[in-house]
Amino acid sequence: xxxxxxxxxxxxxxxxxxxxxxxxxxxxxxxxxxxxxxxxxxxxxxxxxxxxxxxxxxxxxxxxxxxxxxxxxxxxxxxxxxxxxxxxxxxxxxxxxxxxxxx
Ligand code: HEC
Numbered sequence: 001x002x003x004x005x006x007x008x009x010x011x012x013x014x015x016x017x018x019x020x021x022x023x024x025x026x027x028x029x030x031x032x033x034x035x036x037x038x039x040x041x042x043x044x045x046x047x048x049x050x051x052x053x054x055x056x057x058x059x060x061x062x063x064x065x066x067x068x069x070x071x072x073x074x075x076x077x078x079x080x081x082x083x084x085x086x087x088x089x090x091x092x093x094x095x096x097x098x099x100x101x102x103x
Pocket of ligand 1: 016019022023024025026027028037055056057058059060063067068071072078079080081082083085095
């Protein structure tokens, strides 16, 4: 793809918001801190009391590029929450660059 008309940062921003799937931004926010994406109550098997549970999208600005790629290539079955994406290496590089540089 010829993307010389936009900067790497802008391209990464575009992918972060619209990566051919649910935007990363919807769960990870700015990526620099953990985000609670859902809260629910579940009955504890032993105590029979309702306990509050949370689903958290972790901060992603400090993961290594290798872990980042591993995560994005992982199959849906490995995560019950995060969707599976089909991004090229170039796209993952731009995304990673963007996440490292969001203010
Ligand atoms: C529907 C919510 C959701 C969306 C959308 C989402 N994620 Fe996630 N992500 C999660 C959750 C929850 C985790 C925690 C581990 C798990 O459940 O997979 C996670 C984990 C990660 C991790 C691993 C962090 C670590 O500490 O190892 C990375 C990297 C990541 N996400 C990047 C992305 C990127 C990049 C996108 C967009 C292409 C994205 N995520 C979209 C919910 C989401």
